[in-house]
Amino acid sequence: MRILEPTQDWPSVLLARAGEAAEEPTLGRAEAAGGWASFRRAVTALSPDEVTRIVAESGLRGRGGAGYPTGRKWRACAQQPPSARFVVANGFEADPGAQLDRTLMERDPHAVLEGLALAAYAVGATQAYVAVKSSATLAARRLREAVQQAEEQGILGTRAIDGRVDLHVEIREVQGGFVVGEETVLLRALENKRAQPDQRPPYPTERGLFDRPTVVNNVETLAAVPWIVAHGAAAYAGLGVGGQSGTTLLQVSGAVQTPGIVEVPLGTALTEVLALAGSVEAPKAVLVGGPSGAFLPPDGSAVGLDPDRLGEAGAIWGSGTVLVADEHACIVDMASLMTRYLNDEACGKTIPCRIGLRRLAEIGDRFTSGRPRPTDRQLLDDLCADTRDAALCALESTATNPLLSGMRYFASEFEAHIVRGECPAGVCQPLRVAAGAAR
Ligand SMILES: Cc1cc2nc3c(=O)[nH]c(=O)nc-3n(C[C@H](O)[C@H](O)[C@H](O)COP(=O)(O)O)c2cc1C
Structure with missing residues (x-):
């Protein structure tokens, strides 16, 4: 993957000798x-x-x-x-x-x-x-x-x-x-x-x-x-910012002009990283941390990209990836997709892992297909709490992140799906597109 040149005078610890992809690193x-x-x-x-x-x-x-x-x-x-x-x-x-x-x-x-x-x-x-x-x-x-x-x-x-x-x-x-x-x-x-x-x-x-x-x-x-x-x-x-140490690699992709990998001081603001990759004018959301990461508002509400700040925002560092979504993306659809993926990948050693993640994925699917049940929100809350409490590994405990963060930061989009049976982005079928929504 392409390595992005930082526009700032950021130190290079990890990529100092990265060279070109074709060069043999002798x-x-x-x-x-x-x-x-x-x-x-x-x-x-x-x-x-x-x-x-x-x-x-x-x-x-x-x-x-x-x-x-x-x-x-x-x-x-x-x-x-x-x-x-x-x-x-x-x-x-x-x-x-x-x-x-x-x-x-x-x-x-x-x-x-x-x-x-x-x-x-x-x-x-x-x-x-x-x-x-x-x-x-x-x-x-x-x-x-x-x-x-x-x-x-x-x-x-x-x-x-x-x-x-x-x-x-x-x-x-x-x-x-x-x-x-x-x-x-x-x-x-x-x-x-x-x-x-x-x-x-x-x-x-x-x-x-x-x-x-x-x-x-x-x-x-x-x-x-x-x-x-x-x-x-x-x-x-001294290389980090906001009380963090050193530098880190981040991968920025999705609705950006130049997807790639960049080395930044740990704790760098999300907005700075998006600017570097040439994010679309008005991104809707960022998924930070990979499949079990969290959907965050792109202004980042000044989120510094470090494990502590992300934890406070209900997110995780995870895989160090930042996926930018524009207005054509549906956060309910994306959160459901991630939940389904995690359910598919779970090893099933424990009951919360084997059954809990499946039920969670089913709730996400009901949201995107316009078939929510009146009990779904309560069931979701209970499942998330139980899965986190009983988790044997962090795949289970973090599998709740996509849906929970989506509902926290993009509540109106979830409301549209669950209460009105509408998908504002026009992604989820057979849901209606909300009048006046961008497509
Ligand atoms: C589902 C799941 C996938 C993980 N994948 C990776 C991975 O690909 N690479 C990795 O270094 N750590 C991964 N981790 C974290 C590791 O369990 C472990 O914390 C890490 O390798 C420790 O290295 P560190 O202290 O240098 O971060 C994963 C954790 C979970 C729960």
């Missing part, structure tokens, strides 16, 4: 631009605890969806009783509409691997994995070549870097749907077991891959770590 090119220098310095001059402390102080938070503090996760793993440990880079990129992680892995696999190596050093792991969706063939090939080059140059492998490093990295292509991006599901998939989530606690840092302490981090989270170790925690913390 070790030589990466090293010439500072690649692997942080790992070399860490294993010669810093203790594992010092690396973890730098990452913790930088304020780096996971970019895989939940925004968990990375340093805290590493510390939790490092503090486990001595045993084999693992680090898994989550490059599965479950959201079928997202291409951020894939782009990063294709353009700069060495940044992901160096971050993975630093994580392994910090927690004492000698075996690490990068999990990639089986359809991301270019990313997998380039990662594999990058591992091979790093081994040949004595950076990875057995007794690497003057005997200081023992680290084996395996690239694993994983098949499966949306739920496989969830960390416990991914771990089971790597073990060739049935891909379903586990109850937590224990968290993977305590009992993860093959029941051993395991750090699972998103590939973008890991790719930021070499920069943090090179420039220091304070420098990274």
Whole structure:
């Protein structure tokens, strides 16, 4: 996917070495631009605890969806009783509409691997994995070549870097749907077991891959770590806005002139991101975070794009995507589509997941087909509360987001469907188009 040039003077941490899509990201090119220098310095001059402390102080938070503090996760793993440990880079990129992680892995696999190596050093792991969706063939090939080059140059492998490093990295292509991006599901998939989530606690840092302490981090989270170790925690913390640290990748698509991926300071206002991608004059809504994300008003009511502000707005960081909808889109239709998708993708391990999401999707379908029942709103409220309370994994607990956020911010459009049997955008059939509505 196209990488957008920011118009602002924003720092480039993740895409600094991204190059062109067709350029092979060799070790030589990466090293010439500072690649692997942080790992070399860490294993010669810093203790594992010092690396973890730098990452913790930088304020780096996971970019895989939940925004968990990375340093805290590493510390939790490092503090486990001595045993084999693992680090898994989550490059599965479950959201079928997202291409951020894939782009990063294709353009700069060495940044992901160096971050993975630093994580392994910090927690004492000698075996690490990068999990990639089986359809991301270019990313997998380039990662594999990058591992091979790093081994040949004595950076990875057995007794690497003057005997200081023992680290084996395996690239694993994983098949499966949306739920496989969830960390416990991914771990089971790597073990060739049935891909379903586990109850937590224990968290993977305590009992993860093959029941051993395991750090699972998103590939973008890991790719930021070499920069943090090179420039220091304070420098990274200073890159964000509104109390957030660092930069992040965002993908903007839909009703925009230039869809693409852009690196912005974490916490950047939604309106600034829309301006960069050349949004249509009057966008109706943005879906932030992917299928289990939330529909927000495009003025963003000054929403900063960071996990905290999005949480306050009833949204999630999710996959880091921003999908812009114009006046031709129907939010009820889109919210129902997302709910149906999540129901289709749910693994069904628990009753709320197996039955609750199905009932939720049915309500959405009744809204769009003009057959709402008088009890639907109450049923929706009850289902959302129950599904969130009883959720085993975040697919269930966030599956309520599209409908709930749609009803919160686009109440009049839902009213039109449910009360008057009208679809203002003229999308839902066989509903009437409201008089005077834009089509
Ligand atoms: C349904 C679902 C799909 C997910 N998909 C991904 C994914 O594709 N990539 C990812 O890194 N995290 C994904 N996550 C989040 C992971 O469970 C986990 O929190 C993350 O990999 C941890 O890395 P981080 O701390 O660096 O964010 C998903 C979670 C859920 C519930």
